[in-house]
Amino acid sequence: MDMLTFNADNGYLEAVVRGLKASLLRRNDYTNLAQCENLEDVRTILNSTDYAPWLQNEPAPLQTQALFDCLTERLVHDYRSVRSQAYAPLSTFLDYITYPYMIDNLVLLLMGVLRNRDLGEVLDKCHPLGLFEGMATLAVVTSPEELYREILVDTPLAPYFAECVSVHDLTEMNVEIIRNLLYKAYLADFYHLCVKRIGGTTGAVMASLISFEADRRVINITLNSLDTALRKDERVALFPRLPGGLDDEVVYRLGRADDLQAVALAMDLSGTYRALFQQAAEREDHSLEDQFLEHEMKLLREAFDVQFHYGVFYAYFRMREQEIRNLTWIGECITQKQYAHASRVVPIL
């Protein structure tokens, strides 16, 4: 029934987002950009796209940081304009999209508090999409306990904190562990929102996207914790587990993996990721991370093949993020005169 009722509230926004998605850079745009000699050439190319108004006020020798800021500004602008027109379940859904940024910001703030930094300064570095209410009163916070009591409980992330981190842990635990625990709780909650509370087409589309995200984290956490002091039970505790994700057997093996070999063996049990793993090994200039991104882009493109669901919003913003990454990468390659690597981006469309 989604197709009959969806458009009443969200038809307009969905069409807007699809229109925005059409303005994303394509494969041949990236080929052209990779040919650029300097960032002014990049600006010339981008001026023929939707980025023109965002870039026109930048002073002449364009810098990578400035480029990145412009792109981020555009992302934030897009998000805010979509969010301001959204109705009830979609607005919640859109809020959830920003929670990862919020987690990042909170981790940053937590670090600032733990190290007694000037929080106003830290606040400037927070991602604009991850801002939340109560940030203005941050200046008075002096300890992690206070941060929790005064700020965290009012944020949408409070349940995640309650779920996985105690106030005591805030000072004791490594912030990166906290970040991953929060992310795990966030993914579970997002999954619940999409599949149980919204359901329908949205649920079906988002389930695959979120469980891919979860699987990617499981594999990445395994790979990145191989040679660290992280204990195996701690590692398993960080794994986000969602229905429809990796098999229990695979996760069990990943949890016990000691080296790359063991990870590869575990991956052999899973159809999708085995292919990604093998391709990453075969293609020299592509890391596993690139393979994941490529796969993610494929899933996001597929989300656009289905109509009347919220997945397009999620997909669009993820694609935008990828585009920012790509353009920053090209910018970096050009400024660092590593022209040969500039074409090594993961195209979105």
Add this chain to the structure above:
Amino acid sequence: MDGVVPVHCLWRWFLPDCLELFGDLFGQISPYWFAYVGVAFAIGLSVLGAAWGIFVTGSSLVGASIHAPRITSKNLVSVIFCEAVAIYGIIVAIVMATRIGYSAHAETDTVTKYGGYALFAAGLVVGLSNLFCGLSIGVTGSSCALADAQDATLFVKLLIVEIFASALGLFGVIAGIIISSKASLGGGGSNG
């Protein structure tokens, strides 16, 4: 009126002696009631279908035209198709209304009784078929607008899908007109 059925006796409807009860029930209702409810269905459901179709396709069209303004004029076709559904409904409703005339002893006149049922059926046929036709045009129109915004070459192909959808409504209209043409209440209509 003994048509009131206690809830716990509902199973009785499926027994032969219940048929008598239904016959009594419908027999007591005026054919004019059936006729006008038929007219109401015809126009009401058609407009409902058209309206639904228009908002489904319209909201997508409005949204998509922000980034691809060129699609607006072409994709107005989808809205017009939806609108046509409402027009079918009103045409059939007018045809049906002309079949209704005044009869002093309508309750006993079998022709009038027949006409009442016929118009009721025609109304339902037209109304429902136009409702679903409208929905179908709406959804395909919405997709068509979005697809056209992404790729202009798709429009003509998708338009054919829409045309098939809008043909569904016509089937109902034809059937409805044929059915209603047999009906005549109280000498309403030319052949009554």
Add this chain to the structure above:
Amino acid sequence: MSQRHVLPVVPSRMTLTQIKARLQGARRGHALLKKKSDALTVRFRALLREIVDRKFRAADLLRNASFRFAAVKYVVGEELKHVVLEGVDHAETRLRVRFENVAGVPLPSYRCVTVATDASTAFESRENGAAEALNPSRSRVVGATSIVQYRGLGRGGQQIISCRDAYQEALSALVELASLQTCFMVLDEAIKITNRRVNALENVLIPRLENTIAYIVSELDEQEREEFFRLKLVQNRKKRELARSQATELRARERRAAQALNAFDLNSFHEALGAETAAAESLLEQTTGHDPDLLNI
């Protein structure tokens, strides 16, 4: 040379010997310093070339590291920068400065050491040099600075580690460069000082000593001449005294003789006496007249 640099000394045989010894010392010192300056210059030139090489190598390493950082940003995002900048606590990589005495010049040499600030991790202090670059997998376990600990666990951890390694390599190259650069400055200064000393010896001290010796020698000569003249003068005066006393004695004797013997031929006697007096007078004239130095005194 118009002005004569002469040391304020009393010219005497003793000082002459002393100054001569000093001159000899200065000559030997000059030769030694010259040799040192040449040696330092050779070392210096080698150093210069090495600095140039290292600098370009470090630049290359750094370029690679920046590129790796771009790769990290691609995967992890800009947020990492803030986390790292905020996450800084205690320095875990520090410089150990050691002074090595090379040819009397203290040369500082730097070395990178990793200081484990976390008490639980095993204490580790070792060189972060080529060994680590050769064995990155080991360094990941042992040398992991806490700033990268668990960083990028969810995504990009491997990229971060490889970027960290690249920067560490660049850093150790830069630390070596820092040692060389400080050496360069120290040596530069040492060479300058040595050259200044060589020049001072060559152009000031040695000529001055030579001048002094010449002065003392001439002074001593003069003293000798003075002494000789004085002797001569005294001798003359004594001679004149003698002549005069002889003359008076002669006259007295003559008078006595005249008084006693008036019978003598006075004329012939006068003639004889006059000849004798003229001889004495011409002698006097001879000693006083022809020596020009006599007038200078």
Add this chain to the structure above:
Amino acid sequence: MTETSIRPPDGSGDRLIAIIGDEDTVTGFLLTGIGDRSTPEPTFFVVRRDTTDDAIAEAFERFTSRREDLGMILITQNAANRIRGNIEAYEGRVPAVIEIPSKDQVYDPRQDTLMQRVQRLLGIRDR
């Protein structure tokens, strides 16, 4: 500080490495663990787009003259070019000031104060 146990026998304490440069370069070097914030003034200075020359010069002066615990100062060429006068005026040996290439520029030895000196000396001596 825990460096007491590793103080070298000759008594010279371990020194810190300071860095002045763009955000990326600074972050990259901080990954190696050179950063220190145990004193109120951190051992790194980030040159952003809106950072003034005076601010860079101030940071440089702070590192060279007001801190005792620094062993070397890394400064990117972009930043160094903006405070060239201060760098040329700096005579000390410790901390050693080392110019490193900026992220977005190929290294140019002609701009490096030290390299200028080196090249000049090499040039004169080779001639």
